[in-house]
Amino acid sequence: MILFDNVSKRYPSGKEALSDVSFRIKSGEMAFLTGNSGAGKSTLLKLVMVLERATRGQVIVQDVNLSRIATKNISALRRNIGFVFQNHQLLFDRNVFENVALPLYIAGFQHREIGRRVRAALSKVGLNRREKAYPISLSGGEQQRVGIARAVVNRPPLLLADEPTGNLDPALSEEVMNLFLQFNQVGVTVLIASHNLELISRLKKRQIRLHEGRLL
Amino acid sequence: MKTSGAIPTGVSPLERVRAWARSHRIISVGSFVDLLNNRATSFITLMVLGIATGLPLLLYVVLVNVLNVTENFDGNPRVSIYLKKETVEKDIERFLKIVEEHPNTASLQYISPEEALIDFQSQSNFSDVLNSLSSNPLPALVELIPRHTESFELRAQINELEKYQEVDMVIADLAWIERLNGFISLAKSIVILLALMLGLGVLLILGNTVRLSIENRRHEIQVVKLVGGTDGFVRRPFLYLGFWYGLGGGILAWLLVHVCLLFLSGPVELIAQSYRNEYALIGLTFFESVSFVALSSILGLLGSALAVRKHLRASESTI
Numbered sequence: 001m002i003l004f005d006n007v008s009k010r011y012p013s014g015k016e017a018l019s020d021v022s023f024r025i026k027s028g029e030m031a032f033l034t035g036n037s038g039a040g041k042s043t044l045l046k047l048v049m050v051l052e053r054a055t056r057g058q059v060i061v062q063d064v065n066l067s068r069i070a071t072k073n074i075s076a077l078r079r080n081i082g083f084v085f086q087n088h089q090l091l092f093d094r095n096v097f098e099n100v101a102l103p104l105y106i107a108g109f110q111h112r113e114i115g116r117r118v119r120a121a122l123s124k125v126g127l128n129r130r131e132k133a134y135p136i137s138l139s140g141g142e143q144q145r146v147g148i149a150r151a152v153v154n155r156p157p158l159l160l161a162d163e164p165t166g167n168l169d170p171a172l173s174e175e176v177m178n179l180f181l182q183f184n185q186v187g188v189t190v191l192i193a194s195h196n197l198e199l200i201s202r203l204k205k206r207q208i209r210l211h212e213g214r215l216l
Numbered sequence: 217m218k219t220s221g222a223i224p225t226g227v228s229p230l231e232r233v234r235a236w237a238r239s240h241r242i243i244s245v246g247s248f249v250d251l252l253n254n255r256a257t258s259f260i261t262l263m264v265l266g267i268a269t270g271l272p273l274l275l276y277v278v279l280v281n282v283l284n285v286t287e288n289f290d291g292n293p294r295v296s297i298y299l300k301k302e303t304v305e306k307d308i309e310r311f312l313k314i315v316e317e318h319p320n321t322a323s324l325q326y327i328s329p330e331e332a333l334i335d336f337q338s339q340s341n342f343s344d345v346l347n348s349l350s351s352n353p354l355p356a357l358v359e360l361i362p363r364h365t366e367s368f369e370l371r372a373q374i375n376e377l378e379k380y381q382e383v384d385m386v387i388a389d390l391a392w393i394e395r396l397n398g399f400i401s402l403a404k405s406i407v408i409l410l411a412l413m414l415g416l417g418v419l420l421i422l423g424n425t426v427r428l429s430i431e432n433r434r435h436e437i438q439v440v441k442l443v444g445g446t447d448g449f450v451r452r453p454f455l456y457l458g459f460w461y462g463l464g465g466g467i468l469a470w471l472l473v474h475v476c477l478l479f480l481s482g483p484v485e486l487i488a489q490s491y492r493n494e495y496a497l498i499g500l501t502f503f504e505s506v507s508f509v510a511l512s513s514i515l516g517l518l519g520s521a522l523a524v525r526k527h528l529r530a531s532e533s534t535i
Contacts, residue, residue: 075444079443080444107444108232108235108239139513
């Protein structure tokens with residue numbers, strides 16, 4: 001599903017964020033990406049989303065070689081990846097339903113199908129009664145769950161998350177992590193960048209450890 | 217290795233075309249609703265656009281009216297051919313035939329010395345003086361209305377006429393025709409120049425409006441790109457915004473011009489009356505109106521397309 005082959009990333013500023021990183025995540029696997037701030041976790045996720053391109057080496061995601069992907073095909077690739085942000089990145093001028101429906105709307109689903117899938121995703125994260133609410137009126141945990149619903153509404157085979165529990169208290173963090181476990185159980189490949197080591201160690205999943213841009 | 221694909225499950229090609237049309241419908245309506253929601257700002261922008269496109273349009277209408285007036289009024293240059301007094305009837309008839317058959321002759325009128333005398337007596341205060349003369353001092357006159365009034369052809373004809381022995385002199389006042397034509401072509405150039413300048417202004421105004429709109433929606437653009445929105449999808453609302461502005465500005469300009477015409481019709485009527493004439497201002501024809509509004513919409517679309525091209529890249533920085 002994800003293959004990094006001797007990948008290095010150097011930013012124009014000269015900072016080498018990743019050096020010779022190689023790993024493989026198989027389809028259906030769930031893994032955590034750990035390391036301190038600045039270890040290169042976010043850069044790694046950005047390479048998977050083609051928000052950045054590798055300076056050296058190859059990144060292959062869903063059988064697509066990202067070092068050779070044409071700009072016009074990037075959006076199609078992203079439609080097959082769900083992404084959960086630390087600060088959820090919801091649109092505050094739209095209600096919960098509209099936020100979650102955005103990927104389906106972009107992908108061109110029919111109105112009825114959109115309604116069906118959005119409600120399914122919202123009930124999965126336990127927010128089926130809040131679809132008319134605006135994000136501002138939701139708690140931090142609820143906002144993050146709306147972000148997760150938006151990431152999975154398109155039923156992507158790959159789900160990425162960048163510090164999804166970074167702003168949440170322990171109870172909410174566990175709740176959110178359980179959601180990711182459930183998605184993994186139905187076959188979704190999950191890669192989560194997190195430094196919540198205490199929670200991760202309890203889940204007994206594979207860890208990919210980064211330190212100053214190198215795999216440990 | 218495959219580099220494309222990634223079509224969401226259950227979306228057939230036909231369904232994708234339908235989805236595309238649906239998205240256009242939703243976005244076009246959506247951007248129109250956005251305009252209505254920001255009534256104050258959009259109205260000011262629309263007014264600016266309306267005035268900017270209305271000015272050349274008004275000048276164009278004025279020009280059309282001026283052309284219409286100059287065509288209507290008896291402005292055909294007449295050429296007066298004075299014949300020598302000693303010319304006999306037979307030669308006059310022969311000469312008239314020659315002039316009539318000239319390819320540049322539209323029509324002619326022969327005024328004999330006797331007719332001229334009667335005319336002159338009735339129109340001037342010199343009847344007593346004329347009566348006291350023993351013979352008629354007036355020459356025979358041929359009034360010629362040429363087919364082509366362009367100075368080149370007219371001059372050629374005049375030169376030709378002057379060579380006949382029957383002809384005393386040929387008088388044609390070409391100067392005022394040339395001046396009028398000069399002013400009209402100057403006015404046409406001014407309309408074109410103004411239209412170009414104000415058209416450029418419209419592009420810049422719209423570019424700025426769309427740029428602000430992109431700034432305001434920067435976060436939304438970033439999120440849409442991250443969840444797989446194509447460039448076309450991101451561009452679409454801004455292009456529609458420009459289109460609506462162009463369309464609205466065009467309609468407003470049209471209204472503005474016709475209000476101006478209403479306002480001007482009173483004074484114009486007064487002037488026409490002073491010339492013992494009736495004249496009603498002409499507005500724009502249906503075809504002209506539709507083309508103008510279409511042009512303005514295209515200009516709006518173009519302005520926003522330029523702005524989107526320039527400013528959208530800048531807003532794609534990652535979250």
